[in-house]
Amino acid sequence: MFECPFELVPASSFSADELAEIYNAGRVDYIVPMPMNAKRIQNYVRTYDIDLDASVIILDSDNQPAGLGMLGVRDDRGWITRLGIIPAKRRAGMGMCMMQALIAAARTRYVRLIQLEVIEGNDPAHRLFLRCGFRETRRLMVIRRPPEPPPPEEPPIAGMTVSQLTQDEIWACLAQRGPGASWVNENASLVKVEKLDGLRVKLPSGYSGWVIFQCKRFEMTHVVLQIPAPVREQMMIGLLYHLHRLHTQQDTKIENIPVTEMAQPVLQQFNYVEEFRRIEMFLHL
Structure with missing residues (x-):
């Protein structure tokens, strides 16, 4: 003891x-x-x-x-x-x-359940959490994109459409999210964020997805994306293209994305850089 x-x-x-x-x-x-x-x-x-x-x-x-x-x-x-x-x-x-x-x-x-995240490479903290009974669940990425000129005017996917979400539509989209968001990206966190904006993209195939975010003068944070699995890469391209066509002056930070959910070549295409990874850990009481 x-x-x-x-x-x-x-x-x-x-x-x-x-x-x-x-x-x-x-x-x-x-x-x-x-x-x-x-x-x-x-x-x-x-x-x-x-x-x-x-x-x-x-x-x-x-x-x-x-x-x-x-x-x-x-x-x-x-x-x-x-x-x-x-x-x-x-x-x-x-x-x-x-x-x-x-x-x-x-x-x-x-x-009944305690969760935490530890940055990959922080071995003393990782060992401490293991000794306390925590177990690893998944790896999460924190990525960043510096302010840059907008992507080319010619859309990368012909026939895709974009629309801005109203506040009611933003909350309707968030209400349809499934489980699995990290603590910082849960709806219980987002509901306390001042003024969220959102975009919906529809592909020629009929699939649609959305991105919701907080945009300030110099930074864009609290970014969450809804990406249908069958068109993951195409939808990521569409959402990120329109996001950065509209917002060119902001330093963009996307936090705690499960490593398995994002297509790395698409992130590189839009000049995102991986800052670090976190290890998510759970302890059941």
């Missing part, structure tokens, strides 16, 4: 500025640091249903914050995220302490 020698306190005891400072300090040597400020922390908590009373700050021997771990809760599912310990304060067992505290908090909230 593991006994934690460190004190843990609820993350709700700290301000958003303090949480951002602790989080950033724990990520300075991380493979992908992903820095945050107070506003981003607040938005993250709201969008992904983070329970700050269940999330933890671990303290060092001087009773100063040494690390952060967050727990999101949706019905009977939990999500562990933003786990990190400040490098100079890392001690053997700190990671296990935070994980056990987060798992215990999930149990008290009647969670």
Whole structure:
């Protein structure tokens, strides 16, 4: 039985500025640091249903914050995220302490399944999660496309049509999604995103698909695609062509796509670059 020698306190005891400072300090040597400020922390908590009373700050021997771990809760599912310990304060067992505290908090909230993602190559964290009982489920990609001139005016698929989705149509499309989206791309996350846009593409074969996204002045995020399997490559070409014909100034980030669902040659055709991969892991309680 593991006994934690460190004190843990609820993350709700700290301000958003303090949480951002602790989080950033724990990520300075991380493979992908992903820095945050107070506003981003607040938005993250709201969008992904983070329970700050269940999330933890671990303290060092001087009773100063040494690390952060967050727990999101949706019905009977939990999500562990933003786990990190400040490098100079890392001690053997700190990671296990935070994980056990987060798992215990999930149990008290009647969670039956906890999920998380770990970046490929972060072997210490991967080993920790395995020791806690998590098992791998699949690989997810994070891809990016820098702002570029639009694709050629001549459509790559003759006869395809495109239409803009209304807000009602966007929510109707999302309501028809099947299971399997990652936590950040679930409808429960997207419903909290400010102003989503969407496009529908219909191929000459009769198949249709859609892309829904949030477009800001300099970035496009929260991108989700519905692609019929029989015409996967053609539909990807159609959707990405029209998306980037209409939006040329944005840095586009598509997050947590299952590796098996996207055609790599099409991504390369539109100059997407794979930034990194995540390993999704589940723990059944």
